[in-house]
Amino acid sequence: MSNETGPVLALSGGVGGAKLALGLYRILPPDTLTIVANTGDDFEHLGLSISPDLDTLLYTLSGNDNLELGWGRRGETWTFMAALEALGGETWFRLGDGDLATHIERTRRRKAGESLSAISHDFRRRLGIAARLLPMSDDPVRTRLHTAPTPPSPASGGGLGGGAGGWLDFQDYFVRLRCEPVIDRLEFAGAADVRPHREFLAALADPQLRAIVICPSNPFISIDPILAVPGVRAALRACNAPVIAVSPIIGGKAVKGPTAKMMAELGLPVDAAAVAHHYRDFLDLYIADEEDAAAVAGLDMPVVLTRTLMQSLADREALARAVLAAAERVRK
Amino acid sequence: MSNETGPVLALSGGVGGAKLALGLYRILPPDTLTIVANTGDDFEHLGLSISPDLDTLLYTLSGNDNLELGWGRRGETWTFMAALEALGGETWFRLGDGDLATHIERTRRRKAGESLSAISHDFRRRLGIAARLLPMSDDPVRTRLHTAPTPPSPASGGGLGGGAGGWLDFQDYFVRLRCEPVIDRLEFAGAADVRPHREFLAALADPQLRAIVICPSNPFISIDPILAVPGVRAALRACNAPVIAVSPIIGGKAVKGPTAKMMAELGLPVDAAAVAHHYRDFLDLYIADEEDAAAVAGLDMPVVLTRTLMQSLADREALARAVLAAAERVRK
Numbered sequence: 222m223s224n225e226t227g228p229v230l231a232l233s234g235g236v237g238g239a240k241l242a243l244g245l246y247r248i249l250p251p252d253t254l255t256i257v258a259n260t261g262d263d264f265e266h267l268g269l270s271i272s273p274d275l276d277t278l279l280y281t282l283s284g285n286d287n288l289e290l291g292w293g294r295r296g297e298t299w300t301f302m303a304a305l306e307a308l309g310g311e312t313w314f315r316l317g318d319g320d321l322a323t324h325i326e327r328t329r330r331r332k333a334g335e336s337l338s339a340i341s342h343d344f345r346r347r348l349g350i351a352a353r354l355l356p357m358s359d360d361p362v363r364t365r366l367h368t369a370p371t372p373p374s375p376a377s378g379g380g381l382g383g384g385a386g387g388w389l390d391f392q393d394y395f396v397r398l399r400c401e402p403v404i405d406r407l408e409f410a411g412a413a414d415v416r417p418h419r420e421f422l423a424a425l426a427d428p429q430l431r432a433i434v435i436c437p438s439n440p441f442i443s444i445d446p447i448l449a450v451p452g453v454r455a456a457l458r459a460c461n462a463p464v465i466a467v468s469p470i471i472g473g474k475a476v477k478g479p480t481a482k483m484m485a486e487l488g489l490p491v492d493a494a495a496v497a498h499h500y501r502d503f504l505d506l507y508i509a510d511e512e513d514a515a516a517v518a519g520l521d522m523p524v525v526l527t528r529t530l531m532q533s534l535a536d537r538e539a540l541a542r543a544v545l546a547a548a549e550r551v552r553k
Numbered sequence: 554m555s556n557e558t559g560p561v562l563a564l565s566g567g568v569g570g571a572k573l574a575l576g577l578y579r580i581l582p583p584d585t586l587t588i589v590a591n592t593g594d595d596f597e598h599l600g601l602s603i604s605p606d607l608d609t610l611l612y613t614l615s616g617n618d619n620l621e622l623g624w625g626r627r628g629e630t631w632t633f634m635a636a637l638e639a640l641g642g643e644t645w646f647r648l649g650d651g652d653l654a655t656h657i658e659r660t661r662r663r664k665a666g667e668s669l670s671a672i673s674h675d676f677r678r679r680l681g682i683a684a685r686l687l688p689m690s691d692d693p694v695r696t697r698l699h700t701a702p703t704p705p706s707p708a709s710g711g712g713l714g715g716g717a718g719g720w721l722d723f724q725d726y727f728v729r730l731r732c733e734p735v736i737d738r739l740e741f742a743g744a745a746d747v748r749p750h751r752e753f754l755a756a757l758a759d760p761q762l763r764a765i766v767i768c769p770s771n772p773f774i775s776i777d778p779i780l781a782v783p784g785v786r787a788a789l790r791a792c793n794a795p796v797i798a799v800s801p802i803i804g805g806k807a808v809k810g811p812t813a814k815m816m817a818e819l820g821l822p823v824d825a826a827a828v829a830h831h832y833r834d835f836l837d838l839y840i841a842d843e844e845d846a847a848a849v850a851g852l853d854m855p856v857v858l859t860r861t862l863m864q865s866l867a868d869r870e871a872l873a874r875a876v877l878a879a880a881e882r883v884r885k
Contacts, residue, residue: 268600268661298632304654309679310661318650322636325653329600329642347641 225549227253227431227462230424234259234443235274236292237469237476238436239281240531242352244541245434246282247534251351253431255424256282259438260337260356261364261409261446262391266314269324270331274443275341275356276323283348291477294319313397338418353420357447360415364391364446369405369486391442400479403486407441412449422452430462432548437469437529439480440499441487457503463551465506465544468493471530472512492516497524505551508544523551557881559585559763559794562756564689566591566775567606568624569801569808570768571613572863574684576873577766578614579866583683585763587756588614591770592669592688593696593741593778594723598646601656602663606775607673607688608655615680623809626651645729670750685752689779692747696723696778701737701818723774732811735818739773744781757788764880765789767798769861771812772831773819789835795883797838797876800825803862804844824848829856837883840876855883 229249233242233256242256258274265271280286280294287293297317306312316324323344330340336359345354370386386405394402424430438444448454457464470493475481481491489495493513497504497520509517510529517524525547531537561581565574565588574588590606597603612618612626619625629649638644648656655676662672668691677686702718718737726734756762770776780786789796802825807813813823821827825845829836829852841849842861849856857879863869 267657268664269657294636296632298630298650300628300630300650301633301654301657304626304651305658307679308654308658308676310654310658318630318632318653319636321650321653321657322633322640322642325599325601325633326637326640326642332600344640347639 224429224431224462227429228424228427229254229431229434229545230462231256231434231436232259232438232444232447233257233274233278233436234438235262235277236281237478238274238438238443239277239286240537241434241436241467241540241544242278243281243534244531244537244539245544246350246352248538248541248545252353254352255355255420256352257355257357257418257421257424257447259443259446260358261362261449262395262442263361264363264390264392266392267311267316268328269321270328271324272327272337272341272356275337275354276320278354279323279341279344279348279350282345282350282352282354285348293317314392338420355418355421357421357450357453358415358417360411362412362415362446362449363410364442365389365408365410366391366394366402366404366442367406367408368402371403395442395479400482404483405486407445409446409449412446413451415450417450417453422456425453425456425460428461430460432462432545433457433460433464434544435464435466435500435504437467437476439469439475439478439483440496441480441483444500454503460503463505463548464500464503465508465547465551466497466500466504467529467540467544468496468507468509468513468517470496470513471510473516476530494520497522506547508540508547523547525550556761556763556794559761560756560759561586561763561766561877562794563588563766563768564591564770564776564779565589565606565610565768566770567594567609569810570606570770570775571609571618572869573766573768573799573872573876574610575613575866576863576869576871577876578682578684580870580873580877584685586684587687587752588684589687589689589750589753589756589779591775591778592690593694593781594727594774595693596695596722596724598724599643599648600660601653602660603656604659604669604673604688607669607686608652610686611655611673611676611680611682614677614682614684614686617680625649646724670752687750687753689753689782689785690747690749692743694744694747694778694781695742696774697721697740697742698723698726698734698736699738699740700734703735727774727811732814736815737818739777741778741781744778745783747782749782749785754784754788757785757792760793762792762794764794764877765792765796766876767796767832767836769799769801769808771801771807771810771815772828773812773815776832786835792835795837795880796832796835797840797879797883798829798832798836799861799872799876800828800839800841800845800849802828802845803842805848808862826852829854838879840872840879855879857882
């Protein structure tokens with residue numbers, strides 16, 4: 222049985238994961254929630270150090286997320302991008318004017334020698350976020366995707382249409398190429414050599430821990446990079462607190478993003494059960510959508526069915542409550 | 554007598570100089586105007602390479618200058634500054650969202666090995682400016698100001714109020730301290746070691762040159778850095794074309810900025826004649842405002858009196874026409 226007043230550790234990627242992180246943040250006592258963010262999609266662009274998942278969490282937890290766009294900052298303006306385009310600059314990665322402040326200030330402080338976590342700590346404090354927000358590591362990990370080899374085709378005429386496949390940097394794949402290339406594997410470059418953030422390790426080892434929540438993020442590009450950090454997977458297996466994942470698949474589809482497309486390309490069934498299988502070596506309980514009852518019926522682990530689509534703030538809180546209630550049911 | 558169809562070379566600092574540069578640009582045939590910008594107030598801020606005078610000229614000549622503010626870009630937004638302030642960043646130097654594009658793209662290209670002049674050339678071309686726009690040099694010169702020593706005062710209690718004086722970086726003085734410190738001298742750090750831009754030297758030596766125009770910029774912080782570049786002052790003295798300066802002083806006052814305050818602090822009379830004296834070793838003709846007829850009556854060089862205040866676009870063109878007409882009067 223988990224500790225009903227203990228701290229909660231959540232692992233999250235970008236937008237989808239941040240919705241549940243916000244739900245947890247709103248229903249838990251201040252300062253009992255630690256959120257560890259994927260940094261595998263961090264990159265350098267226009268000379269700036271950009272940490273998209275950390276930023277999505279920063280903006281979401283501080284109430285500064287852009288609900289209309291579904292990403293970025295509330296009240297964002299785009300004067301910079303228009304001016305950059307006029308100067309012939311690279312505009313495939315959309316940087317809002319307010320968002321730029323995060324990147325410019327982070328880059329300045331990184332160059333002055335501060336760690337990514339120290340900067341994140343200061344940013345979240347200044348934005349009034351009481352939860353701890355940590356990068357999985359202060360050392361760089363870079364997610365790369367391998368495009369599948371394709372047979373030569375008379376129609377393609379070379380180029381991306383056919384060839385031996387090759388490695389793409391994450392943002393090239395995700396933003397510039399809009400997840401269009403077919404991939405056959407991923408790697409987390411540098412992961413073998415990094416250390417998990419010490420507060421992340423300490424949270425995993427905390428005997429008071431109430432639950433570890435794998436947010437409904439893309440398993441391959443949001444959660445796997447965190448799991449690739451040495452020691453994390455073993456700590457999840459060894460952990461006394463229940464490890465609970467929330468399915469990012471609803472009704473056999475991804476709510477947003479390339480999760481379903483990637484599952485198909487990686488040869489997995491495109492269903493909620495496949496995500497639970499993906500986490501099977503450490504998962505204690507799986508939360509799937511009511512729509513996916515049939516898909517998860519055969520799973521050999523505890524499953525809770527609930528409504529998992531988070532449209533309103535109330536949805537986020539309700540799902541967070543369901544996650545914590547489920548944690549009480551798990552005996553380890 | 555100058556060559557009535559030859560090229561014109563203008564030396565300019567920021568806002569005031571750019572007004573006359575725009576007037577010249579509008580009345581001269583495309584591609585006969587070369588404008589050399591002061592780069593002594595260039596600096597690094599938030600990790601960005603900022604060239605304020607080049608940018609003022611870029612924005613002004615492309616019709617993108619902000620007429621309401623009197624500096625910066627037209628249609629500017631300030632989302633970045635508000636977000637930076639929320640993150641605890643340095644906000645004493647106001648960077649507009651569109652302006653940031655210039656700095657970020659320039660910084661990226663500088664780091665990739667391009668020269669300041671090559672980037673300026675591309676920027677002005679992309680913004681549709683037919684005139685040549687050159688930095689005085691591709692090598693860095695940094696204007697610094699020495700604060701005057703002040704006697705100890707019981708009221709000041711140390712700090713800026715009294716002491717031995719010291720050197721201030723230009724933007725610290727100009728923006729952060731709003732030109733408030735009393736100064737007793739300036740230096741142009743690095744100037745002795747730089748080379749003038751080769752197109753600047755070529756323009757100075759061009760036998761077809763119609764005129765060299767010293768725009769009504771601050772002599773000490775906008776024009777003197779250009780004159781401090783080795784070879785420039787000698788080339789101005791040796792030049793066959795008439796060298797004409799337009800007074801930045803109107804009615805005994807500066808239109809904008811610290812020109813008059815600096816003249817007083819440097820022990821000069823605060824009048825239009827003092828600026829002509831400042832340029833006396835190479836100046837062939839001085840253009841002063843009608844209001845300053847008495848002040849310039851004793852000058853031992855040709856003087857043209859006209860209306861020099863540039864409020865409207867027509868004012869800028871009229872002053873430019875007066876400058877070129879005056880050039881025809883000078884025999885060398």
